[in-house]
Amino acid sequence: MPILSAEALTKTFETGGDATRVAAVGGVDLAVAKGEFVAIIGASGSGKSTLLHMLGGITRPTSGRVVLEDVDLAMLDDDALALIRRRRIGFIFQRYNLLPELSLLENVALPLVLDGHAGSTCDERAIAALEAVGMAGRATHRPDELSGGEQQRGAIARALVSEPALVLADEPTGALDSANSARVLDLLRELVEQRQQTLVMVTHDPAIAATADRTISMRDGLIVADTAAATGVA
Ligand SMILES: Nc1ncnc2c1ncn2[C@@H]1O[C@H](COP(=O)(O)OP(=O)(O)O)[C@@H](O)[C@H]1O
Ligand SMILES: [Mg+2]
Numbered sequence: 531m532p533i534l535s536a537e538a539l540t541k542t543f544e545t546g547g548d549a550t551r552v553a554a555v556g557g558v559d560l561a562v563a564k565g566e567f568v569a570i571i572g573a574s575g576s577g578k579s580t581l582l583h584m585l586g587g588i589t590r591p592t593s594g595r596v597v598l599e600d601v602d603l604a605m606l607d608d609d610a611l612a613l614i615r616r617r618r619i620g621f622i623f624q625r626y627n628l629l630p631e632l633s634l635l636e637n638v639a640l641p642l643v644l645d646g647h648a649g650s651t652c653d654e655r656a657i658a659a660l661e662a663v664g665m666a667g668r669a670t671h672r673p674d675e676l677s678g679g680e681q682q683r684g685a686i687a688r689a690l691v692s693e694p695a696l697v698l699a700d701e702p703t704g705a706l707d708s709a710n711s712a713r714v715l716d717l718l719r720e721l722v723e724q725r726q727q728t729l730v731m732v733t734h735d736p737a738i739a740a741t742a743d744r745t746i747s748m749r750d751g752l753i754v755a756d757t758a759a760a761t762g763v764a
Pocket of ligand 1: 543544545552553554572573574575576577578579580581
């Protein structure tokens with residue numbers, strides 16, 4: 531049984547006053563096994579982010595469906611969907627998306643706070659998550675006091691703090707130099723592997739995709755290739 535599947539998934543955007551329609555995703559079928567690391571690769575505008583957002587319940591599809599851990603996301607109202615996003619899915623963005631007015635600790639604890647956990651539990655788990663990414667020493671710092679690589683490590687801690695089944699990352703190293711990029715990537719891969727989490731990562735970098743178990747290539751909103759790594763499993 532796949533942990534995540536998409537069936538005939540489409541997303542069409544209506545843009546501008548002339549109601550031009552853009553088929554960002556044109557019909558995607560996909561099944562991801564538990565523990566798999568899947569890279570999604572493709573040119574800018576090929577629909578990678580739109581697909582990832584639908585897989586993560588951020589964007590509702592125009593048609594088709596997404597099933598995560600046997601739950602059909604289309605059956606959920608907005609509140610129930612928000613709950614799944616908070617508890618079962620960790621999202622990592624290119625621009626980190628840490629809240630600027632909160633400390634790193636508060637940022638990482640936020641998913642747990644929103645989920646109604648006791649303050650002491652939130653802090654303990656957030657500290658543990660920061661330790662896992664080597665950032666516990668910066669817990670009281672605000673995001674603007676941290677480098678890009680440090681912010682992304684903090685964002686990884688935030689994504690993993692709720693121990694989600696599925697981790698989705700959209701160009702997580704796209705704003706980093708090559709040294710930080712390698713560090714963030716190694717860390718992310720190591721952590722999801724330790725926790726037996728499933729990782730779907732969008733990247734436009736073939737060298738990064740080559741480190742995945744499986745690479746899915748997109749063009750014009752469609753999957754045009756889906757290949758297991760020579761030494762990987764899929
Ligand atoms: N919110 C939106 N409104 C209108 N068009 C969009 C929106 N989001 C994405 N698109 C369009 O959908 C296509 C795919 O975009 P996207 O999924 O962001 O591609 P990628 O992540 O591969 O660069 C592009 O043509 C883009 O302009
Ligand atoms: Mg994108």
